[in-house]
Amino acid sequence: MFDKSTQKELKEQYRVLLGDVWGSDNHMIDFCTKKADVIFKTEEGFFLEIEKEDIKKDFCFGYSLSRYDSEDYDNTNSMAAHAKKSVDYFREENLKKLNDCISFYSDTRNELYFQNHYTNQKNNVLKNVVSFEYWNEPKDIFSKEFKEYTPVSDKDRELIIAAYKKELELFTKRLETYIKKYGLSKVKSWTYWRDE
Numbered sequence: 616m617f618d619k620s621t622q623k624e625l626k627e628q629y630r631v632l633l634g635d636v637w638g639s640d641n642h643m644i645d646f647c648t649k650k651a652d653v654i655f656k657t658e659e660g661f662f663l664e665i666e667k668e669d670i671k672k673d674f675c676f677g678y679s680l681s682r683y684d685s686e687d688y689d690n691t692n693s694m695a696a697h698a699k700k701s702v703d704y705f706r707e708e709n710l711k712k713l714n715d716c717i718s719f720y721s722d723t724r725n726e727l728y729f730q731n732h733y734t735n736q737k738n739n740v741l742k743n744v745v746s747f748e749y750w751n752e753p754k755d756i757f758s759k760e761f762k763e764y765t766p767v768s769d770k771d772r773e774l775i776i777a778a779y780k781k782e783l784e785l786f787t788k789r790l791e792t793y794i795k796k797y798g799l800s801k802v803k804s805w806t807y808w809r810d811e
Contacts, residue, residue, distance in 0.1 A: 616655055616774075617781040625654040629662055635737045653782045657771045661729055661742040665782045670793055671709050672801050674698040677809030691806045698804040705799060709790055713783040719746060720776050727767035727775070744775060 616625075630648045637643040651664035676698075678691035698704055719725055725746055732741040745764060767775070 617653065617777070622654060625656065625662075626651065629654050629664065629741075632662060632736075632738055632741055636733045636735060636741065652785060653778050655774060655778045657729070657742070657774060658768055659729075659765070659771075661740050663729075663732075663742055663744065663775070663778070665778055668709075668713065668782070668786045670790060672803060674708065674802070674804040676804070676806050678806055680808055688806075695804045695806050699799060699802050702794060702799065705802060706790065706794070710783065710787065713779060713786060717776060717779045717783065720744075720772060720779065723769075723772070727772060728764035729767060730764050 626648060629651060630644060633644045633647050637647070650666045652667035653665040655663055657663065674695070676691045676694045679687045698708075720727065728745045728747075729742040730745050731739060732743045742765075744767065
């Protein structure tokens with residue numbers, strides 16, 4: 616499902632389905648299609664996409680307003696300096712979101728539900744995943760609207776995790792290419808007084 620030819624085919628189908636949402640607005644259809652890096656189909660025939668990750672190059676660190684806490688100020692400035700010099704930090708911060716998603720979706724205590732990706736879609740097959748930490752009760756959060764959410768099966772959970780792993784693989788390749796080309800030359804990092 617995640618090989619190039621299948622992804623190309625799914626992207627074409629996805630593009631057609633986006634026409635039901637955006638009508639003749641080809642600019643938005645192009646934009647949404649390009650942002651979709653990994654597309655997959657669930658057991659129920661729903662289409663889901665994982666957006667292409669942006670490479671994070673800006674890092675800011677807040678320190679306490681307290682004039683008595685110079686240690687916090689020094690540590691924050693050290694972190695800002697570290698962010699400009701450490702390839703490991705740069706790599707880890709950029710991969711954090713995808714790794715966190717894989718970890719979250721892998722925890723079967725967290726409940727997953729499908730919901731419509733666009734409110735104005737006619738076809739109701741373009742979905743995204745809504746997730747709840749195991750300590751939350753979704754019915755309490757959504758009350759009347761809860762009926763619009765479809766529980767994710769175990770098989771589809773595995774598919775979602777596999778899709779995120781594929782996106783992690785693609786993004787890691789892109790990130791490593793970026794690091795080889797630019798290193799940390801475009802990284803910006805700064806500190807600020809944090810309101811508490």
